[in-house]
Amino acid sequence: MPELPEVETVRRALDARLRGRTVSAVLVRRPTFYRRPPAAALRALEGATLRGFSRRGKYLIAELEGRPSVVFHLGMSGRLTVGGESPHVRFELTVGGESLRFHDSRRFGRVGCPLPALGPEPLEPAFDAAYLRKVLRGRSAPVKALLMDQRLIAGLGNIYATEALHAAGVRPGRAGGSLRRAESERLAAACREVLRLGVELGGATLDDESFLDPLGRPGRMQERVRVYGRDACGDCGAPLLDTRRSIGGRASLYCPSCQR
DNA sequence: CCTATCTCCTGTAGGC
DNA sequence: TGCCTACAGGAGATAG
Numbered sequence: 001m002p003e004l005p006e007v008e009t010v011r012r013a014l015d016a017r018l019r020g021r022t023v024s025a026v027l028v029r030r031p032t033f034y035r036r037p038p039a040a041a042l043r044a045l046e047g048a049t050l051r052g053f054s055r056r057g058k059y060l061i062a063e064l065e066g067r068p069s070v071v072f073h074l075g076m077s078g079r080l081t082v083g084g085e086s087p088h089v090r091f092e093l094t095v096g097g098e099s100l101r102f103h104d105s106r107r108f109g110r111v112g113c114p115l116p117a118l119g120p121e122p123l124e125p126a127f128d129a130a131y132l133r134k135v136l137r138g139r140s141a142p143v144k145a146l147l148m149d150q151r152l153i154a155g156l157g158n159i160y161a162t163e164a165l166h167a168a169g170v171r172p173g174r175a176g177g178s179l180r181r182a183e184s185e186r187l188a189a190a191c192r193e194v195l196r197l198g199v200e201l202g203g204a205t206l207d208d209e210s211f212l213d214p215l216g217r218p219g220r221m222q223e224r225v226r227v228y229g230r231d232a233c234g235d236c237g238a239p240l241l242d243t244r245r246s247i248g249g250r251a252s253l254y255c256p257s258c259q260r
Numbered sequence: 261c262c263t264a265t266c267t268c269c270t271g272t273a274g275g276c
Numbered sequence: 277t278g279c280c281t282a283c284a285g286g287a288g289a290t291a292g
Contacts (some may be wrong), residue, residue: 001284001285001286002286003286006275034269035268058286058287073286073287074286075269075286075287076269076270076284076286077269077270077271077285077286078286078287084284094280105269105270105271106268106269106270106271106284106285107268107269107270107288108268108269108285108286108287109286110287116287116288139262139263140262141262141263141264145263145264148286150286157285157286158285158286162277166273167292186263207272248264248265248285249264249266249285250284250285251284251285
């Protein structure tokens, strides 16, 4: 669920709040991640001074003074909060008298994982229409699956890929290589725009508590969503269709009127 | 290399 | 009401 804008929202909040502070304790509470944090990662955090938080795609990176960085991934249900309790706290860091807690009910979150090879950041110049055309060329996979492939573009998940395709007027099931030049140009611009807006609005909080920032504040991107989680198109009002499980086994909503 | 499918997990939503 | 199943979706593994 957390995609680039949500992770960036978390990054900004943590960076503003905790940069320059020192981790005085690491407390493992429910050490039942699907992939357990390597002991070395938790050891690296203990006593470390936080140089700041950075982000690559959906990965959040704690930069430590004089030590290797520690990479976090929120998976589907991971949350980082300053204060704030829940039954799903996996571990917590004491930082400058505050508790930074990693909550994760579904346990797909990761800590201390290696940063995999990722495509370009969609909000940076390396991602443009020419790049998108290049990676879609000749591909028979659905364009939505390609948008969500982190090795090609870093940071899009189901929500923002769905919204970008709608904004560009392209159906999610189209083969990547079938897009005309004008379509891939619109799609590249749409990817940038929905992500930029998502960051500006602090992420998408679709149902009550799906995403909250580290201080418990919801985002506002859900107010601007045209397709994802809706019954009718936010632009024209037409009933939306769902290709159902045909794209990566995920729901893929689209507007049959606005998208070709 | 490319594509499609399966798996991990658990809270929630829907069906009967 | 209560039980049961399907589903949600990140990413990685795997089969073809």
